[in-house]
Amino acid sequence: MFKFTLFAATVPAALRIGGNDARRNGQANHPLLEFVHVDGAETLARLGVSGDGLSAAEVESRLEEYGPNVVAQEKKRPFLLEIGHRFLTNPINILLTVLAVVSWLGDDAVGASIMLAMVFMAVFLSYFQEARTGRAVEQLRSMVSNTATARRLPEPPDSGDEDAEPVAPVAQKTEVPIDHLVPGDVVHLSAGDMIPADLRLLSAKDLFINQSALTGESMPVEKFAGVDADAKAPLEARNLCFMGSNVISGSATGVIAATGGRTYFGALAGSLVGQRVQTSFDRGVQRFAWLMIRFMAVMVPVVFLLNGIIKGAWFDAFMFAVAVAVGLTPEMLPMIVTINLAKGAMAMAKKDVIVKRLNAIQNFGAIDVLCTDKTGTLTQDKVILERHVDIRGDEDEHVLEFAYLNSHYQTGLKNLLDLAVLERVDDKLRAHLHSEYTLVDEVPFDFTRRRMSVIVKNSAGRHFLIAKGAVAEMVGICAASRTPDGDEAMSEGMLAEVRGVARDMNDDGFRVIALGMREIEAKAAYSLADETGLTLMGFIAFLDPPKDSAADAIKALNENGVAVKILTGDNDIVTRNVCRQVGFQVDKYLVGPQVEAMSDEELSVATRDTQVFARLNPQQKVRVIEALHRDGHVVGFMGDGINDGPALRAADVGISVDTAVDIAKEAADIILLEKSLMVLEEGVLEGRKVFGNILKYIKMTASSNFGNMFSVLGASAFLPFLPMAAVQILLNNLLYDFSQTSVATDEVDKEYLAKPRQWDMPAITRFVLFIGPISSIFDYATFAIMWFVFKANAPEHATLFQTGWFVESLLSQTLIVHVIRTGKLPFFESRASLPLTLTGIVICAAGALLPYSPLAAKFGFQPLPGLYWLYLAAILGAYMLLTQFVKVRLIRRFGML
Numbered sequence: 082m083f084k085f086t087l088f089a090a091t092v093p094a095a096l097r098i099g100g101n102d103a104r105r106n107g108q109a110n111h112p113l114l115e116f117v118h119v120d121g122a123e124t125l126a127r128l129g130v131s132g133d134g135l136s137a138a139e140v141e142s143r144l145e146e147y148g149p150n151v152v153a154q155e156k157k158r159p160f161l162l163e164i165g166h167r168f169l170t171n172p173i174n175i176l177l178t179v180l181a182v183v184s185w186l187g188d189d190a191v192g193a194s195i196m197l198a199m200v201f202m203a204v205f206l207s208y209f210q211e212a213r214t215g216r217a218v219e220q221l222r223s224m225v226s227n228t229a230t231a232r233r234l235p236e237p238p239d240s241g242d243e244d245a246e247p248v249a250p251v252a253q254k255t256e257v258p259i260d261h262l263v264p265g266d267v268v269h270l271s272a273g274d275m276i277p278a279d280l281r282l283l284s285a286k287d288l289f290i291n292q293s294a295l296t297g298e299s300m301p302v303e304k305f306a307g308v309d310a311d312a313k314a315p316l317e318a319r320n321l322c323f324m325g326s327n328v329i330s331g332s333a334t335g336v337i338a339a340t341g342g343r344t345y346f347g348a349l350a351g352s353l354v355g356q357r358v359q360t361s362f363d364r365g366v367q368r369f370a371w372l373m374i375r376f377m378a379v380m381v382p383v384v385f386l387l388n389g390i391i392k393g394a395w396f397d398a399f400m401f402a403v404a405v406a407v408g409l410t411p412e413m414l415p416m417i418v419t420i421n422l423a424k425g426a427m428a429m430a431k432k433d434v435i436v437k438r439l440n441a442i443q444n445f446g447a448i449d450v451l452c453t454d455k456t457g458t459l460t461q462d463k464v465i466l467e468r469h470v471d472i473r474g475d476e477d478e479h480v481l482e483f484a485y486l487n488s489h490y491q492t493g494l495k496n497l498l499d500l501a502v503l504e505r506v507d508d509k510l511r512a513h514l515h516s517e518y519t520l521v522d523e524v525p526f527d528f529t530r531r532r533m534s535v536i537v538k539n540s541a542g543r544h545f546l547i548a549k550g551a552v553a554e555m556v557g558i559c560a561a562s563r564t565p566d567g568d569e570a571m572s573e574g575m576l577a578e579v580r581g582v583a584r585d586m587n588d589d590g591f592r593v594i595a596l597g598m599r600e601i602e603a604k605a606a607y608s609l610a611d612e613t614g615l616t617l618m619g620f621i622a623f624l625d626p627p628k629d630s631a632a633d634a635i636k637a638l639n640e641n642g643v644a645v646k647i648l649t650g651d652n653d654i655v656t657r658n659v660c661r662q663v664g665f666q667v668d669k670y671l672v673g674p675q676v677e678a679m680s681d682e683e684l685s686v687a688t689r690d691t692q693v694f695a696r697l698n699p700q701q702k703v704r705v706i707e708a709l710h711r712d713g714h715v716v717g718f719m720g721d722g723i724n725d726g727p728a729l730r731a732a733d734v735g736i737s738v739d740t741a742v743d744i745a746k747e748a749a750d751i752i753l754l755e756k757s758l759m760v761l762e763e764g765v766l767e768g769r770k771v772f773g774n775i776l777k778y779i780k781m782t783a784s785s786n787f788g789n790m791f792s793v794l795g796a797s798a799f800l801p802f803l804p805m806a807a808v809q810i811l812l813n814n815l816l817y818d819f820s821q822t823s824v825a826t827d828e829v830d831k832e833y834l835a836k837p838r839q840w841d842m843p844a845i846t847r848f849v850l851f852i853g854p855i856s857s858i859f860d861y862a863t864f865a866i867m868w869f870v871f872k873a874n875a876p877e878h879a880t881l882f883q884t885g886w887f888v889e890s891l892l893s894q895t896l897i898v899h900v901i902r903t904g905k906l907p908f909f910e911s912r913a914s915l916p917l918t919l920t921g922i923v924i925c926a927a928g929a930l931l932p933y934s935p936l937a938a939k940f941g942f943q944p945l946p947g948l949y950w951l952y953l954a955a956i957l958g959a960y961m962l963l964t965q966f967v968k969v970r971l972i973r974r975f976g977m978l
Contacts, residue, residue, distance in 0.1 A: 113345075116281040116338055117309050117318040124281045125336060130265040132283065132336065134232040134252030143263035150262045150278055150340040152347040167204045172370040173414050174200045180407050184811075187400050196407070200415065229277040231257040232267040232334075262337055270333045276322045279344040280335035282306040287331035287526045287533075289496050290322055293456070295345065295724045296650040301329045301496050303531070313674075315345060316650075316698060329496050365840025366418065369779060372842060373409060380790055381406045387797040397803070404807035405793055407814060409786050417778045421825040425771035432763050433754035435739075441750030443775065444734040446768025448717035449642060449837040450709050451761065452702075452732070455649045455656050458719060458758060459663055460625040464497045466505040467591065468622040472562045472575075474582045480619040481505065482514060484596055487547045490520040490535045498594065501623055516540075522607045530554060536607050547598045548612055549621070552583045555595035559617040568616055583620060590658025591622035625655075631663040634758030641765060642836035643717075645758075646692055648702050650724055653695035660693060672696040676704060684708040702728040715839055719761070721745050736761065772838050773829040776845075777902045778821050783849045784901070785817070785894040788856030792890075795857070796864060802879035804864070806941045809887050820895050820924040823916035830903055830911055844975065851967055852901070856893060859960045863889045866952050884932050884942045889953055891928040893960055895921050900964045904972050907965070 116124045125132045135143070158166060168174050177196045185193035233255045254269060259277040262268070268277060276290070282304060289301040296302075296316055305319055312318035322335060325346040341347050385402035389395045422439035429436055436442055456462050469481040485506045488499040506514075518537040521544060526533035532550020539545070548555065561568045562575050569575060586593045597615035601607075635645050645665070649656055653672050660667045670693035679687060685708040694705055702718075706728055709716045718725070718732035721741030729735030729748035737749035746752055753760050796804035805813070863886055867873045873882035898921060903911035913921075932942040 111315050113279060113281075113315045113318070113321060113338060114312070117312045117315070117320060120308055121281070121283040121306060121336075124283075124338075128265045128336060128338065130267075130336065132232075132267055134234045134267060135263070135265055136234045136250075137236060139265070140233070140261070140263055143265060144261065147264060147343070148341055149260040151260050152342060152344075164204060168200070171415055172367060172374065173410070174204065176370075176374065176410055180403065180410065183403050184407070187403065204415070228256045229259050229262060229274070230254050230269040231262060232269070233257065262340055264337050264340055266337045268335055268337060270322070270328050270335065272328050272330050272332070274328045276324055276326045276328070278324050278337045278341075279339040279346075280322050280337045282320045282322065282333050282335045285331065285333040288333045289329040289331055290326050291329050292316070292323060292326035293722060295323055295326060295722065301498075304333070306333070314698065365842075366414075368840065368842050369783075369845065370414070372846060373783065376787060376790075377406050377409045380409065380794060384790075384794060384797055387794070388803065391798070392801070392803070397807075400807045401803055401810075404810040405790055407811055409790050414779070414782070417821060417824065418775055420822065421771050421775050424825045425767055429751075429764055429767050432760060432767075434760060434764050435752040435754065436750070437752065438750040441734045442768050443772040444715065444768070445717065445751065445764050446766070446770070446772045447715040447837050447839045448734060448765065449839075450644050450646060450714045451638060451717045451719065452646045452648045452706060452709075452728070453719040453758070454721070454725065455647055455651055455659055456625060458628075459631045459647070459659050459665070460627050463625065464501045464592075464623050465626055466501040466621055467624040467626070468586070469505075469619070470582070470622070471619040472564065472579050472582060472617055474585070475565075477619050480596055480621065482510070483547050483598055483618055484549060484594075484621045485511070485514060486518055486537055487533075487535050487549050487596070489514075490518075490537060491523055491525075491533060498592070498623055502621065521603075524548075524607060524609060524612060526550075530609065530612070532558075532612070534607075534612055536601065536611075538603075542603075544601050544603045545598055546601045546607070546611055546615070547596070548615060549594050549596045552580070552593055552595045552620070555597050555615075556580070556617065558612050558615050559597050560614045562617045563619070571617070579617065586620065586622050588654060588658075590655040591624055594621050594623070595619075596621060625659070627659050627662045628757070630757060630759050632665075634762060635663065635665055637762045638758065638765070641762065641834075643762075643765060646688075646694065646705075648694045648697055648705055648718070648720075648728070650697055650722075651695060653693065656693055656695045665692070667692045669693075670695060673698060673701050676701045681708065681711070685711045688712060699724045699727050703731045706731045715837065717761075766834055769834045769838055770829045773833050774824050774827055776838070777827065777898075778824050779845065780848055780852075781821065781894075781898050781901050782818075783845065784852040785856060785897070786814075787849050787853035789813075789860070789890055789894070791854055791857045792860035792864075795861065800864075800882075802876045802882070805883050805886055805890075808940055809883055809942075812940055813887055813891050816891055816924050816928060817894055820898070820920045823914070823920045824902075826916040827902060827914045828911075830905060832904065847975065848971065851971060852964060855964050855967060856897070856960065858963075859893060859956050860886065860890065862956055863953075866949075870952070871946060871949065880941055880943045881945075884945060885949060887942070888928055888932065888945065889956060892925050892953070893957055895924050895928075896957060897961060897964055900961055900968060904968075907961075 115127065119127070121132075168178075177200050181193040181196040181200075184190075184196070231254070232252045234250045234252055236250070257266075262278055266278075267283070268280060270276070270288075282288075283306055285304055285306045288304045290304050291301050303319065304322060307320060309319045315321055316323070321338075322333075323346060324344040339345075339347075381402050384405050385398055388398035388401055392398065419439065422442050425442040426436040426439060429442070453459075466481075466484075469477060469484060471477040471480060481502075484502050488502040491499070517540050521536040521538050523536065524534040530550065531554045532548050534546055534548040536544055536546050548558070556571075556576065556579060559571055561570055562579060571579075583593050583595070596618045598618055599615045601611060638645055647656060647660065647665075653670055657667050657670060669691045671687060671691050672694075673696040676684065676694065676697065681704075684704060688705060688708045689712065694701075697705070702720075702725070706716050706718060710733075716732045717734045717736055718728045719736040720726075720729055721738050722745060725737075725745050726748040729737065729745060729750075734751060735749040736751045736753065737745045738753045738755075739746070741749075741752075751764065753764075793804060864882075867882045867885045871881060871885070872878065873885065898917070899907040899913055902913060902917075905911040907913075912918075931937060931940065932944050937943060
């Protein structure tokens with residue numbers, strides 16, 4: 082009976098990103114493990130196949146049951162649905178649209194058109210800026226080769242003789258499209274092949290697999306076909322190969338155990354399908370929008386009722402209340418946010434940073450924890466031969482020479498270690514060795530011996546067997562060790578010394594290979610039996626070296642308030658050694674099994690003082706990021722492998738590089754053209770600058786609008802006429818908003834950039850409540866001057882009153898920008914950018930000239946007396962001084978906003 086049906090129900094639960102128990106136990110209970118601990122024959126039996134190849138009927142049946150061998154697909158929304166989604170997820174857009182409709186019904190077509198234009202521009206700008214993002218599945222599928230070599234049974238020939246004995250078909254190797262592979266298919270692998278599905282090896286010869294994109298380990302992994310009793314998780318199994326990895330060298334056959342979404346790779350891809358985690362920036366914008374809506378919900382009905390009851394003109398009161406609602410609404414917020422983010426994206430593009438999602442720029446600046454992989458970020462992502470030493474750990478050129486001969490003369494596909502050896506030898510020594518030695522024979526690598534040997538002949542005709550391999554296996558076939566004083570027998574003391582040297586290099590993060598040789602008699606053929614009685618020459622040690630810039634980059638990030646944590650699939654010894662070399666202090670580290678055993682609460686506590694998380698699988702990386710989120714951090718994650726996809730999605734900002742696998746690039750928000758932490762530091766500062774300018778607009782607009790509407794509330798209660806006509810409120814708001822369009826060009830104080838900045842709604846609310854009413858003080862002063870000095874105290878003088886307040890309101894809120902935009906003394910310690918200054922001057926001039934222009938009557942204005950301007954100058958000066966005083970006190974008491 083075919084038993085593969087358990088995958089359909091079990092795998093998705095085991096690998097799903099949601100559900101803590103599933104995440105912790107999914108590896109230990111993974112269905113693939115049932116094939117790891119049994120031999121090949123039992124594996125075939127459990128899959129319900131013989132291994133001789135599947136017939137066309139069996140393939141069709143299994144395709145129907147399990148579907149094609151393709152990963153999960155994420156369908157892109159149609160254009161109109163995408164636009165609708167962007168519109169509906171921003172409450173400011175909805176509010177502006179409602180107010181525009183109301184204004185249109187109230188015969189204010191101009192105001193309605195302006196509001197709708199703002200909404201459309203904000204939505205479409207963000208859409209087109211992100212339009213280049215492709216489908217994740219299309220990129221994922223390009224990683225895998227188009228066909229695989231499978232063993233299939235051909236259709237039996239039709240002899241035409243009904244009495245003839247049927248001829249059993251013989252399995253043939255057939256090139257099969259990978260999406261047509263099914264569980265139970267036997268596939269053949271050779272060097273350079275991509276692994277087309279998750280499979281259990283049935284046979285293997287010299288098989289090295291690169292699965293760094295899944296695990297984060299830079300070294301190729303040795304695979305074999307026997308039972309692996311020690312494996313506790315799929316990626317630890319030496320007899321499993323996974324979709325998305327590739328064959329470095331050797332050959333193998335294997336039976337497919339999982340296809341499509343049931344593969345390890347497919348489950349990771351499936352976890353990327355669906356809605357992204359809401360980031361800190363998204364949450365902040367929505368919370369601010371709802372804060373302003375709550376202000377409106379209180380003030381607008383009060384203004385409507387006061388004016389309706391006191392003045393009796395309910396329609397005018399209604400339109401005035403609508404104008405107040407517009408005045409309270411930061412209608413330019415979506416537009417200002419998009420302009421700032423787009424400007425930031427262009428600035429970052431000049432620094433070789435591609436921004437896929439605009440909101441990620443602010444998140445970039447807000448991160449206070451950066452989680453990054455080790456490989457390629459702290460290290461050069463290149464295996465090099467770092468040391469070649471004798472048995473006592475001293476450098477020995479003879480060890481390098483023999484290692485070169487072994488690597489050069491082996492006939493199999495050379496792995497990364499061999500290439501590192503070949504690159505270490507200079508041209509002069511290479512030419513000498515080629516002229517002095519020639520290849521005679523070799524004894525290929527296998528996983529039982531874990532070594533390989535070549536037999537070479539020198540110019541004098543002497544034959545030498547040179548072997549290299551794992552330390553334990555090499556020591557077992559060595560009878561002596563070479564020392565500076567000559568060869569010594571392998572005594573217990575010598576054996577302990579040899580193992581100690583190897584262990585010390587392992588502890589320093591090196592991948593250590595032992596090298597042995599002996600002179601051997603010439604003969605026709607050589608075998609495993611000749612690998613005895615060798616002399617241990619020494620060791621060659623490999624390393625993925627640290628980048629020169631890593632130490633400075635980590636220091637720069639720390640100085641800017643960003644803590645760096647290493648999340649890697651590589652082992653902890655290598656990771657800690659690399660950290661030491663770049664000056665990254667590791668006081669505490671955790672490995673994957675420890676993370677698995679922790680509850681969410683325990684992990685949240687552990688992340689506070691743990692710098693390195695090693696041997697992590699993809700779900701464990703997500704758990705670490707979620708734990709940091711629960712602890713109140715804004716988290717950036719930098720990764721480039723298949724195993725990094727879920728973590729890139731879970732972080733507030735996912736960062737990848739242009740050389741990353743496609744699944745990582747699709748999941749990322751930001752792509753670096755240079756994999757460097759120094760580029761990240763520049764991006765962080767640019768993100769803070771963008772957020773700083775967005776927050777300037779929010780502080781200026783919210784406090785100004787709140788102050789103005791607070792003034793409207795008082796004036797509505799005591800004046801026998803409207804303090805400002807509805808059209809004047811809309812015009813005032815429009816002109817002021819125009820002056821803020823250039824805020825994206827403004828500089829940001831260095832002090833503000835010194836640490837991460839997040840949305841702080843209590844601080845914004847506090848700023849609005851303290852700074853907003855200051856403008857009301859001077860609005861009431863203007864009311865008093867217009868009422869008592871200029872006698873605008875009756876309905877027939879309402880136009881003069883409204884003109885005076887319009888000009889004061891516009892000029893005061895436009896000029897106060899220079900005070901609010903900085904924590905320093907404006908004009909002297911910090912100056913606004915030239916575009917922001919010029920737009921402010923233009924708007925102030927327009928506001929001052931409007932009462933004297935031909936448009937005055939259209940908007941209900943009249944010329945102001947000359948004495949008014951002296952009073953206005955005094956009011957504006959006092960307003961700016963008092964605001965500066967309160968701002969400084971707020972900063973001293975609560976810190977910079």
